[in-house]
Amino acid sequence: MQEDELVESIxxxxxRMGSPGRSKKLRxxxxxxxxxxxxxxxxxxxxxxxxxxxxxxxxxxxHPAEAVGWKCLARATSDIAAMxxxxxxxxxxxxxxxxxxxxxxxxxLSGLRRAAxxxxxxxxxxxxxxxxxxxxxxxxxGEVRRGEAVLRSGARPGDLIWVSGRLGEAQLGMExxxxxxxxxxxxxxxxxxxxxPEPRIELGQxxxxxRLATAMIDVSDGLSTDLGHLCEASDAGARVYAxxxxxxxxxxxxxxxxxxxxxxxxxxxDDYELLFTVPWRLAHLVPxxxxxxxxxxxxxxxxxxxxxxxxxxxxxxxxxxRGWDPFRR
Amino acid sequence: MQEDELVESIxxxxxRMGSPGRSKKLRxxxxxxxxxxxxxxxxxxxxxxxxxxxxxxxxxxxHPAEAVGWKCLARATSDIAAMxxxxxxxxxxxxxxxxxxxxxxxxxLSGLRRAAxxxxxxxxxxxxxxxxxxxxxxxxxGEVRRGEAVLRSGARPGDLIWVSGRLGEAQLGMExxxxxxxxxxxxxxxxxxxxxPEPRIELGQxxxxxRLATAMIDVSDGLSTDLGHLCEASDAGARVYAxxxxxxxxxxxxxxxxxxxxxxxxxxxDDYELLFTVPWRLAHLVPxxxxxxxxxxxxxxxxxxxxxxxxxxxxxxxxxxRGWDPFRR
Numbered sequence: 001m002q003e004d005e006l007v008e009s010i011x012x013x014x015x016r017m018g019s020p021g022r023s024k025k026l027r028x029x030x031x032x033x034x035x036x037x038x039x040x041x042x043x044x045x046x047x048x049x050x051x052x053x054x055x056x057x058x059x060x061x062x063h064p065a066e067a068v069g070w071k072c073l074a075r076a077t078s079d080i081a082a083m084x085x086x087x088x089x090x091x092x093x094x095x096x097x098x099x100x101x102x103x104x105x106x107x108x109l110s111g112l113r114r115a116a117x118x119x120x121x122x123x124x125x126x127x128x129x130x131x132x133x134x135x136x137x138x139x140x141x142g143e144v145r146r147g148e149a150v151l152r153s154g155a156r157p158g159d160l161i162w163v164s165g166r167l168g169e170a171q172l173g174m175e176x177x178x179x180x181x182x183x184x185x186x187x188x189x190x191x192x193x194x195x196x197p198e199p200r201i202e203l204g205q206x207x208x209x210x211r212l213a214t215a216m217i218d219v220s221d222g223l224s225t226d227l228g229h230l231c232e233a234s235d236a237g238a239r240v241y242a243x244x245x246x247x248x249x250x251x252x253x254x255x256x257x258x259x260x261x262x263x264x265x266x267x268x269x270d271d272y273e274l275l276f277t278v279p280w281r282l283a284h285l286v287p288x289x290x291x292x293x294x295x296x297x298x299x300x301x302x303x304x305x306x307x308x309x310x311x312x313x314x315x316x317x318x319x320x321x322r323g324w325d326p327f328r329r
Numbered sequence: 330m331q332e333d334e335l336v337e338s339i340x341x342x343x344x345r346m347g348s349p350g351r352s353k354k355l356r357x358x359x360x361x362x363x364x365x366x367x368x369x370x371x372x373x374x375x376x377x378x379x380x381x382x383x384x385x386x387x388x389x390x391x392h393p394a395e396a397v398g399w400k401c402l403a404r405a406t407s408d409i410a411a412m413x414x415x416x417x418x419x420x421x422x423x424x425x426x427x428x429x430x431x432x433x434x435x436x437x438l439s440g441l442r443r444a445a446x447x448x449x450x451x452x453x454x455x456x457x458x459x460x461x462x463x464x465x466x467x468x469x470x471g472e473v474r475r476g477e478a479v480l481r482s483g484a485r486p487g488d489l490i491w492v493s494g495r496l497g498e499a500q501l502g503m504e505x506x507x508x509x510x511x512x513x514x515x516x517x518x519x520x521x522x523x524x525x526p527e528p529r530i531e532l533g534q535x536x537x538x539x540r541l542a543t544a545m546i547d548v549s550d551g552l553s554t555d556l557g558h559l560c561e562a563s564d565a566g567a568r569v570y571a572x573x574x575x576x577x578x579x580x581x582x583x584x585x586x587x588x589x590x591x592x593x594x595x596x597x598x599d600d601y602e603l604l605f606t607v608p609w610r611l612a613h614l615v616p617x618x619x620x621x622x623x624x625x626x627x628x629x630x631x632x633x634x635x636x637x638x639x640x641x642x643x644x645x646x647x648x649x650x651r652g653w654d655p656f657r658r
């Protein structure tokens with residue numbers, strides 16, 4: 001394989017995509033020195049990038065190529081959701097062993113294309129190389145109306161804390177993936193959550209447009225870590241109620257195997273749910289669910305820094321960031 | 330080391346940079362879910378990304394960490410130059426073995442910071458991870474006034490072909506790097522060209538603003554490959570005069586070692602010079618040098634596709650793309 005052939009495969013996969021707005025958004029996409037994007041008037045450009053590395057973020061033997069393609073794009077786009085923005089286009093940096101240029105690449109591109117269509121993203125360009133392991137770096141470009149971006153730093157003492165969906169289910173899905181569980185009813189949902197996460201784009205945009213959220217972050221590294229980031233950026237603390245947390249729903253595995261659901265909800269990574277704060281006086285405007293995604297009030301922002309977990313009514317213990325950190329593995 | 334500490338090192342290195350326009354260009358840089366950039370009115374956004382991988386693009390034992398930091402940013406920014414754009418900000422995706430988090434990282438960040446200052450780029454964000462080898466993926470964002478971007482596809486038959494600087498010197502520098510040559514006078518220039526390339530930002534902008542160039546590309550993979558890309562995009566061919574090519578200047582090594590200078594100029598990669606075409610009637614407006622960088626007319630665009638090298642007055646032979654291809658190594 002030559003580099004030109006690899007680029008051609010990628011281009012072909014996305015040409016078939018035939019997104020109707022293609023020429024409008026991107027004047028020049030792949031095939032020139034760089035891509036040219038015409039910004040929307042009165043908008044800011046959102047920029048984010050994410051690694052997705054074999055051996056660190058996925059395993060070639062365990063994770064289907066389609067899921068690798070989907071997830072690398074979905075998780076990078078989750079950062080756009082967390083700003084309340086609209087995804088626009090992405091750049092793909094892909095390095096492969098030559099042996100992966102056939103079937104693996106086809107599967108990867110198929111998952112990537114499905115995610116791009118679902119998320120409203122066009123492929124704008126990228127770079128390819130050879131490497132012993134599969135390396136992916138994704139840059140996503142989004143847009144948000146000027147002044148509407150929701151930062152991590154806007155939470156104020158007294159604001160209430162919400163989270164979308166359920167926490168810890170992706171981690172649970174990962175732990176169940178290698179096993180014989182895939183046939184157990186209800187398990188597919190957990191595997192999907194691990195393999196094909198859905199960033200909460202619409203919810204993020206709704207919260208930013210209504211100006212409900214004072215601060216927002218996506219739960220990618222685990223609640224204990226990401227709530228910590230939000231608190232630090234906002235120079236505040238948080239109090240979280242254990243009995244309010246949307247714990248994972250575990251199907252009966254018929255094996256007596258037990259899970260620490262609270263630990264999963266606090267420290268499990270990869271959920272790509274949105275964690276956001278809303279001022280007390282606007283709390284009644286937050287619905288119980290938004291487009292099928294549940295919204296759960298789990299605590300409040302405090303003046304005192306540090307995070308506390310309230311259990312059994314009033315016992316408290318500190319929440320220690322124990323979420324995903326590539327350097328701790 | 331934790332991920333937070335690595336991010337902190339990177340932030341600190343760039344905080345010291347203290348670029349005056351900082352807050353104006355980027356509303357939010359590192360430390361939130363994503364960066365927020367306010368686009369200039371009447372401009373298009375230029376997006377490009379490039380791998381810089383240990384073992385493929387550099388060797389840890391051979392290339393100083395400072396040079397790795399400089400070059401990864403310089404080569405990605407060269408694509409902005411090739412569109413005639415102004416560099417604005419960049420995202421750094423960095424994966425490291427923990428053993429590189431000390432001295433190596435300091436050197437890398439020092440080179441990266443020097444390049445960023447030289448190129449007028451702010452660090453907007455990025456991602457970090459752990460890996461057995463050093464992996465770098467750089468995304469550079471630039472801007473160009475609407476309609477002024479110079480594409481690869483605009484060359485017309487009869488246009489004359491120019492190249493900046495000299496071709497093949499970076500390749501020569503690479504070949505001389507491991508040796509005992511570094512003390513030979515004149516060799517430092519070649520090593521610099523290999524280790525610390527300077528993308529031709531000002532030249533690219535000058536050509537686009539004056540609307541002199543009909544097509545442009547940076548010579549990163551070698552003339553034979555990159556001229557091929559320009560011809561293919563423009564649906565045309567080219568005729569190049571061997572005796573016009575700006576061959577590398579080789580200092581006397583006092584060793585009888587000889588180099589095929591023509592092959593170096595045709596196929597040597599990594600020069601990051603600009604290759605551009607100018608209509609015949611505007612040719613007199615192209616100076617012999619621009620801000621100290623020589624500009625050399627090397628041939629012309631032809632209606633017939635394919636590239637020909639003219640030697641000894643009128644003998645011709647096809648130019649075969651033999652430049653850098655990561656999959657051919």
